[in-house]
Amino acid sequence: MPRSEPIKAVRGVRDILPRDRPLWRATERAAAEVATRFAYQEIVTAIIERAELIERVGEDTDAVAKELYRFEDRGGRKLALRPEATAGVVRAYFEGGLNQGPQPARLYLFGPMFRYDRPQKGRYRQFFQYDIEAIGSTSPALDAEVIEIAAGWLRESGISDLRLELNSIGDNVCRPAYLELLREHYRPFKDQLHGDCQRRLETNPLRLLDCKVPQCQPFKADAPRITDHLCGPCSEAWDAVRGLLDAAGIEYSHNPYLVRGLDYYTRTVFEFYPAGATGQQDALASGGRYDGLAEAEGWPSTPGVGFAGGFDRVVEIMAASGVEVIAAPAADVAVLADAGLELAAAEVARICRRVRSVAVDYEPKSLAAKMRSADKLGARWVVLLSGDEAPRRVARLRDMASGEQAEVEWDQLPERLA
Ligand code: HAM
Numbered sequence: 001m002p003r004s005e006p007i008k009a010v011r012g013v014r015d016i017l018p019r020d021r022p023l024w025r026a027t028e029r030a031a032a033e034v035a036t037r038f039a040y041q042e043i044v045t046a047i048i049e050r051a052e053l054i055e056r057v058g059e060d061t062d063a064v065a066k067e068l069y070r071f072e073d074r075g076g077r078k079l080a081l082r083p084e085a086t087a088g089v090v091r092a093y094f095e096g097g098l099n100q101g102p103q104p105a106r107l108y109l110f111g112p113m114f115r116y117d118r119p120q121k122g123r124y125r126q127f128f129q130y131d132i133e134a135i136g137s138t139s140p141a142l143d144a145e146v147i148e149i150a151a152g153w154l155r156e157s158g159i160s161d162l163r164l165e166l167n168s169i170g171d172n173v174c175r176p177a178y179l180e181l182l183r184e185h186y187r188p189f190k191d192q193l194h195g196d197c198q199r200r201l202e203t204n205p206l207r208l209l210d211c212k213v214p215q216c217q218p219f220k221a222d223a224p225r226i227t228d229h230l231c232g233p234c235s236e237a238w239d240a241v242r243g244l245l246d247a248a249g250i251e252y253s254h255n256p257y258l259v260r261g262l263d264y265y266t267r268t269v270f271e272f273y274p275a276g277a278t279g280q281q282d283a284l285a286s287g288g289r290y291d292g293l294a295e296a297e298g299w300p301s302t303p304g305v306g307f308a309g310g311f312d313r314v315v316e317i318m319a320a321s322g323v324e325v326i327a328a329p330a331a332d333v334a335v336l337a338d339a340g341l342e343l344a345a346a347e348v349a350r351i352c353r354r355v356r357s358v359a360v361d362y363e364p365k366s367l368a369a370k371m372r373s374a375d376k377l378g379a380r381w382v383v384l385l386s387g388d389e390a391p392r393r394v395a396r397l398r399d400m401a402s403g404e405q406a407e408v409e410w411d412q413l414p415e416r417l418a
Contacts, residue, residue, distance in 0.1 A: 010125070010126075011119060011125065012116075012117070012119030012124050012125030012126070013124065013125050013126045014124060014126070014312075018330070019327075020315070022325040022326075022327040022328075023315050023318050023319060023323065023325055024311065024315055025325075026157065026158075026318075026323075026325045027153075027157040027311060027314050027315060027318065028110060028130075028311070030153055030156035030157045031108070031110070031130040031153050031157075031309070032108070032110075033156070034149055034152045034153045034156060035108040035132065035149065035153075037152075038106065038145065038148075038149050039106055040106040040107060040108040040132060040134075040149070041106065041107060041108070042107075042108055042109065042110075043089060043092060043107045043108070043109050044109065044111065045082075045085065045088040045089055045091075045092045045109060045111075046082070046088060047081060047082055047111065047112065048079050048080070048081060048082070049079065049080055049082050049087070049088055049091070050077070050078065050079060050080070051068070051070050051078040051079055051080040052078065053080075053087050053088070053091060053297060054068060054080045054082065054083060054087055055068075056087065056293075056296045056297050056298075057083075057084070057086075057087050057262055057263065057264055057293075057296075058262055058263020058264055061261060061262050061263050062261055064083070066116070067083060067115040067116045067117050068080050068081075068083055068115075068116065069081040069083075069114045069115075069116055081114035082113055082114065083113055083114060083115045084113055084129070084131075084262070084308060085109050085111065085113065085129060085131040085133075085308060086131070086133060086262075086264070086290065086293065086304075086306060086308070087293070087297065089107055089109060089131065089133045089135070089306075090133075090135065090290075090293055090294050090297060090299070090302075090304060091297060091299075093105055093107070093133075093135050093136075093294075093302075094294070094299045094300075098135070099135075099136065099300075099302065103135075103136035103137060104134045104135055104136040104137040104142060104304075105133075105134070105135045105136055106133075106134050107132070107133045107134075107135070108130070108131065108132050108133075109129075109130075109131040109133075110128065110129070110130055110131075110311075111128065111129065111131075112126050112127070112128055113126070113127055113128070113129050114126055115127075121316070122282045122310075122312065122313045122316060123282060124312055127310060127311070127312045128310070128311040128312060129308040129309065129310060129311065130153065130285075130308065130309040130311060131306065131307075131308040131309075132146050132149055132150070132287070132306045132307055132308070133304055133305075133306035134146060134304065134305050134306060135294075135302060135303075135304040135306075136302055136303070136304070137303060138237075138291065138303045140236075140237040140240035140241045140244065140267075140268070141240070141244055142305050143237075143241045143244075143267070143268040143288075143289055143305050144240075144241055144244035144245050144248060144250075146287060146305055146306055146307050147164070147166075147245060147250060147252075147270055147307070148248050148250060149307075150270075150272055150285045150287070150307050150309060151164070151250055151272070153285075153309060154272060154284060154285065154309070154314065157314055157318055157323070158318055158321065158323035159274065159284070159314065159317055159318065159321070159323075161274065161275035161276070162272050162273065162274065162275055162284075163253065163272070163273045163274070163275050163277070164250065164251065164252040164253070164270060164271075164272055165252065165253055165254075165255040165258050165270060165271050165272075165273070166241075166242070166245075166252040166253070166254055166255065166258070166268070166269075166270045167226070167227065167254060167255055167256060167257075167258040167259070167268075167269050167270070168226065168227055168230060168234060168237070168238040168241075168267050168268055168269070169206065169226055169259055169260075169265055169266065169267065169269055169288075170226050170229070170230050170231065170234045170266070170267065171231070171233075171234055171266045171267060171291065171292075172266070172292065173231045173233075173234070174226075174229060174230050174231035174234055175206075175226070177229065178224065178226050178229040179205050179206065181224045181229065182205045182206070182208065182209075182223060182224060183201060183202075183205050185219075185222075185223050185224055186201050186205065186208055186219060186223070187201070189219045192215065192219070193208070193215070193216050193219070194211070194213045194215055194216055196211070196213075197211050197213070197216050204263070206226075206259045207259060208220075208223075209223065209256075209257040209258075209259050210257060210258065210259050210260070210261075220257060225256040226256065227254070227256060234267055237267050237268070238267070238268075241268050252270070258270070258271060260286065260288060264290040264292060264293040264296065265288045265289065265290055266288075266289050266290060266291045266292055267288070267289045267291070268288050268289045268305065269286075269287075269288035269289075270286065270287060270288060270307070271283040271285070271286040272284045272285040272286065272309075274317055282310075282313060283310075283313075284309060284310060284313050284314055284317065285307050285308065285309035285310070285314075286307060286308065287305070287306050287307025287308060288305065288307070289303070289304070289305040290303075290304050290305070290306075291303040291304070328357075329357075329377060329378030329379060329380070330357075330359065330377045330378055331357050331358060331359035331374075331377045331378070331379050332356040332357045332358070332379060332380050332381065332417070333349075333352050333356045333357070333358045333359075333379055333380070333381045333382070333383060333417060334358075334359050334360075334361060334370075334373070334374035334377055334379040334381075334382050334383070335348050335349045335352070335358060335359070335360045335361065335382075335383045335385065336361050336367065336370040336371070336374065336382055336383070336384050336385070337360070337361075337384075337385035337386075337390075338385065338386050338387050339364055340387070341385050341386075341387065341390055342362060344385055344390040345360050345362070345385055346360065347410070348383055348385060348395055348410055348413070351410055351411065351413055351414060352383065352413050352414065352417060354414045355414045355417050355418045356381075356417050359377055359379070361373055361374070367384075374400070375400065379400060380399070380400055380401065381397060381398065381399060381400060381417060382397075382398045382400060383395045383396070383397055383398075383413065384396040384397075384398060384405075389407075393409060393410045393411070394407050394408065394409050394410065395407075395408060395410060395413070396408070397413065397416055397417075
């Protein structure tokens with residue numbers, strides 16, 4: 001049935017067009033290279049997960065409570081499009097037996113994530129992450145290692161002017177007592193907090209610290225800082241991570257209010273921002289340690305640390321700061337043949353493809369129009385085929401820059417184009 005309106009893309013979801021891919025490819029290549037240099041291996045996990053797995057990430061997490069794409073399949077199974085990769089990577093680490101291999105398992109992943117967020121610049125409903133996870137070790141050296149990977153990736157993507165914010169949010173030994181202190185601090189002002197924060201005061205008071213609503217700000221300044229209330233092991237880890245970052249020459253600032261949106265974090269948490277960005281701007285990469293996540297998923301207790309970077313945001317910054325990537329032309333060679341010579345054109349193209357990328361123009365249009373298309377493709381050479389030349393297996397090879405043209409035997413073309 002004919003429709004009056006063409007069917008457009010889903011809201012908050014974008015296509016990455018060929019003209020944009022070179023920048024994406026450059027930052028993807030940097031990501032894979034840095035990961036490989038640090039001996040991280042690529043893993044690809046499912047985009048659809050059981051909703052339950054994702055919900056274990058934390059019920060007071062926006063990505064779960066408000067933004068999860070949740071659905072039932074035809075068999076009535078409760079499923080979700082993954083909003084982030086860590087829960088699935090930890091699942092795959094156990095299901096795939098990586099817990100039996102060398103520890104820690106060092107893994108990286110590229111892929112789409114889905115969050116039903118309000119779409120705006122830098123925030124999409126389908127977006128792409130570079131995810132790094134080191135699973136199976138409590139060593140603070142790995143916290144510093146994943147931070148060094150994030151910094152290396154952003155620098156090699158051409159973004160060197162960065163701000164790194166760092167904090168420790170303790171563990172289940174020291175955090176409960178701190179949360180009680182935090183509640184005591186906020187309770188006298190409860191009525192002055194906004195609705196979500198009033199609720200969080202009892203359920204998840206840590207999130208009061210990263211609330212951005214103006215009416216909640218005045219009560220933050222003299223709130224107790226968790227880094228003043230860490231237990232012995234958390235305090236040692238906090239010192240070790242900072243010492244390792246200093247030794248690596250990675251600058252950071254301690255943000256005592258940095259607590260992160262996902263509930264599974266313990267100890268180190270961090271976020272990378274473009275240097276000039278205000279606090280409200282979205283992070284380019286963020287992560288931390290999650291020593292309780294495996295257990296929350298029902299697996300044996302296993303520590304881990306990692307981060308995810310947002311490719312969409314990184315590409316936007318690269319484009320805005322003028323990072324240039326030389327894009328290969330769509331085709332090096334355009335084969336232009338007279339009507340009826342499709343077979344010959346296909347054969348000539350096959351010969352030329354031994355050394356070059358080749359596009360054949362099969363459209364019924366004038367030679368001048370075909371030349372204009374070849375130019376738009378960025379072709380360096382055009383191979384012209386006419387009805388009287390094809391039977392002799394010769395063609396005219398035209399150099400688009402100089403305009404020089406010569407008759408060449410088909411079998412000599414690879415040599416001339418090499
Ligand atoms: P996250 O902070 O929720 O952490 O997301 C990581 C990064 O993904 C953000 O810093 C941002 O660059 C990008 N991002 C998030 N949401 C969007 C969106 N709607 N549109 C575009 N980009 C977005 C995590 O996902 C954790 N799993 C990171 C982690 C790995 N922690 C430990 N291991």
